[in-house]
Amino acid sequence: MTRRKFLVNGLRAGVVLLGTKGVYNTSRYNLELRRVALLVPGLPSSFDGFKIALLSDIHSSAIVSEGLISMSARMCMDEVPDVIALAGDFITGTNHVGGSGKVGMEKGAREYIQRCANALSTLKAPMGIYGVLGNHDFWSGKDAVDTICKSFTDKIGVVWLRNKNFRIKRDAQSIYILGVDDHWQRSCSLVDACRGIDIKAVKILLSHNPDINIDIEFSKKKIDVVLSGHTHGGQIVFPFIGAPFLPSTSGQKYISGVVKDGTRQTYITTGVGNNMVPMRYNCPPEVAIITLKSS
Ligand SMILES: [Fe+2]
Incomplete structure (x- = not known):
């Protein structure tokens, strides 16, 4: 087979595979x-x-059902976690032109x-439910951000870590959970998130975008664990080729799973929902349960 024929056949097979009803229907659920x-x-x-x-990247929208989101909550509760971390992109915003903090709310956002x-x-x-906001939450407008924060605090008592930290105590010992605004927003501040914490304390940082690691490297701060989403694991991942679109300035480094930078470990979840297109391919959605071990 010539190289040209091989590529054409491969392309055809890819199109057929993507058009298969089973792939379209089952993968994202x-x-x-x-x-x-x-x-x-x-x-x-x-x-x-x-x-x-x-839980991250829920993207409540016309292409992500309430049933899928409820299922993620049930799976989460079945594991009896000590803490729940919500890593942003609760809804899908499109207003990235013009920057963050735009007053108003996108049509349909309140319902989602x-x-x-x-x-x-x-x-x-x-031990609490903690949340940070993702780029899509900011892209939905300032009123949407305020509504997300109020709704989740009223309904389930979410503590928002908008460049803040919270000390978690157990017996006489403690660790810190920190959070930053989305990395693409001017309001993102790792310095503020770390304020007042003992340099040696164990710190778990919640950041929607794993590229916060760039700021951590630059600041030389000791962060032990970073929990992120944002990349959706690529959402559509082709065999041999990988993810054609990954919204990260670090290339494919932080696509999903555990990534080590020295002693710091980042876990990037593939997320619950989907964005842009109502499908996932080779990249199922997930609920991640992170267990910390001392030895
Ligand atoms: Fe997302």
Whole structure:
């Protein structure tokens, strides 16, 4: 077979595969539970086995059903997590032209926010539910951001980590959970998020975009674990080729799973929903359960 024929046949096979009803229908609803254990040097012994459920990129919209979001909440609660982390992109915004903080709210956003908050209303965690905002939340307008924050705090008591930190105590020991505004926003501040924390303390940073690692490297701050989403794992991932579109300035480095930068570990979830097109390929959505280990 000539090289040209091989490429043409490959392209045809790809088109057929993408058009297959089974792929289209099942992949984006095939929510997987991913359990990940992270060995964290210096983790206080009382936090050995500390379980964090990570939900991200829900993208409540016309192409992400309330049923899928509810299912993610059920899977999360079945694991009985100590803490729940919500890593942003609750809805899908398109108003990135003109920057963040635009007053007003995109059409339909209020309904999708309420749908998302209702679907996640069963979430409960003894040590708290923490949230950060993603680029799409900001792109939905300032009123949308305010509505997301209020709805989730009223319904499930989310503590928003907008460049803030929270001390989690267990017995006489403690760790910190920190959060930043989306990395693409001017309001993102790792310095503010770290303010007041002992330099040696174990820090878990919640950042929608894993590219926050660039800021961490630059600042030389000691962050032990970063929990992120944003990339959707590529959402559409071709065999041999990979993900043709990944919204990251770090290339494919932070596509999904555990990435190590020295002693710092980043977990990037593929997320719950989908964006742009109502499909996933070779990249199922997930609920991630991160268990911290001291040894
Ligand atoms: Fe997203």
